[in-house]
Amino acid sequence: MRAAIETQGLTRRFGQHLAVDGLSMTVPERAVYGFLGRNGAGKTTTLKLLLGLLGPTEGSAKVCGIDVGRDRIGAARRVGALLEAHGFYGTLTGRENLDLTRRLMGLPIPEIDRVLEVVDLTDAARRRVSDYSLGMRQRLGLARAMLGAPPVLVLDEPTNGLDPDGIVDMRRFLKALPERTGATVLLSSHLLGEIEQVATHVGIVNEGRLVLEGEFEALKAELAPEIGLRVDDPQRAAPILRSHDLTVRSEVDGLVVRLRPGADHDQATARLNRDLIEAGVQVFAIGSRRPSLEGIYRDVTMSSAQPRSETV
Numbered sequence: 001m002r003a004a005i006e007t008q009g010l011t012r013r014f015g016q017h018l019a020v021d022g023l024s025m026t027v028p029e030r031a032v033y034g035f036l037g038r039n040g041a042g043k044t045t046t047l048k049l050l051l052g053l054l055g056p057t058e059g060s061a062k063v064c065g066i067d068v069g070r071d072r073i074g075a076a077r078r079v080g081a082l083l084e085a086h087g088f089y090g091t092l093t094g095r096e097n098l099d100l101t102r103r104l105m106g107l108p109i110p111e112i113d114r115v116l117e118v119v120d121l122t123d124a125a126r127r128r129v130s131d132y133s134l135g136m137r138q139r140l141g142l143a144r145a146m147l148g149a150p151p152v153l154v155l156d157e158p159t160n161g162l163d164p165d166g167i168v169d170m171r172r173f174l175k176a177l178p179e180r181t182g183a184t185v186l187l188s189s190h191l192l193g194e195i196e197q198v199a200t201h202v203g204i205v206n207e208g209r210l211v212l213e214g215e216f217e218a219l220k221a222e223l224a225p226e227i228g229l230r231v232d233d234p235q236r237a238a239p240i241l242r243s244h245d246l247t248v249r250s251e252v253d254g255l256v257v258r259l260r261p262g263a264d265h266d267q268a269t270a271r272l273n274r275d276l277i278e279a280g281v282q283v284f285a286i287g288s289r290r291p292s293l294e295g296i297y298r299d300v301t302m303s304s305a306q307p308r309s310e311t312v
Ligand SMILES: Nc1ncnc2c1ncn2[C@@H]1O[C@H](COP(=O)(O)OP(=O)(O)OP(=O)(O)O)[C@@H](O)[C@H]1O
Pocket: 014, 017, 018, 019, 037, 038, 039, 040, 041, 042, 043, 044, 045, 046, 190
């Protein structure tokens, strides 16, 4: 596996505040790497360090093997970025805005048509950006990031501000990007569901530190299996479940029991079901729960996280 992005002990301080704290991450080539963390966790600062827009207090970052600190321009040539502020000229058309960047980069004119087509903006390219919806601007931002076909795309909260249709479109688009263009995508988000639906790999950042990283499916496979239950009397059911020395928690849709790693799911389900019924608890539903990113997130940020909904 080759790394498209690699950092070693990356650290950035703002005065007394440690925004990024000894962060070592590896983004494999052609991955869609979801960089997950709550607001203020240090995601944007990390992305800016990767792009050479900020210098590190300590540590280093490499993009396609090029050290960002030693060769900022060389590394930047390999990355297309979509950060929060688009900076488009509203009075110019989408095409004209892209042309400004194309000229700066010394790219041929057909490159504009190529990226417009990738983001499905060919038909709207001659309209002024001030008439674009937020979703269209976001796609134009992506098109600009893709000018020159950089092997790595760094996207900061790419679905921020999009309406539900726009979010679905953007997710579908990002998921297919490595296949379509061969690019590696690093995208930051504070939304569990977003990363869950798009990413092949995940890195979780908490208070500036990378607390977990890996291939998403492998991380899920390592999670202890869980059983979800709906019963008539959760207060009575919980101690019965705990008497099996299992962890029990309450969620909006019922109780969740965490089994020990390697436990036989079916056997455990049958046993718990029997014990509850024998104790007079009515069981409305019982069954295995798919390991989720929320479970992974909860485990690694247990001390301070309170993921109420899908928002971290
Ligand atoms: N230029 C700056 N000067 C001082 N503090 C900063 C600066 N930039 C970021 N910070 C602080 O560093 C921490 C990490 O911020 P960062 O923007 O990287 O977080 P984030 O995970 O991207 O969150 P968000 O999604 O809210 O942008 C925050 O506490 C923030 O206030």
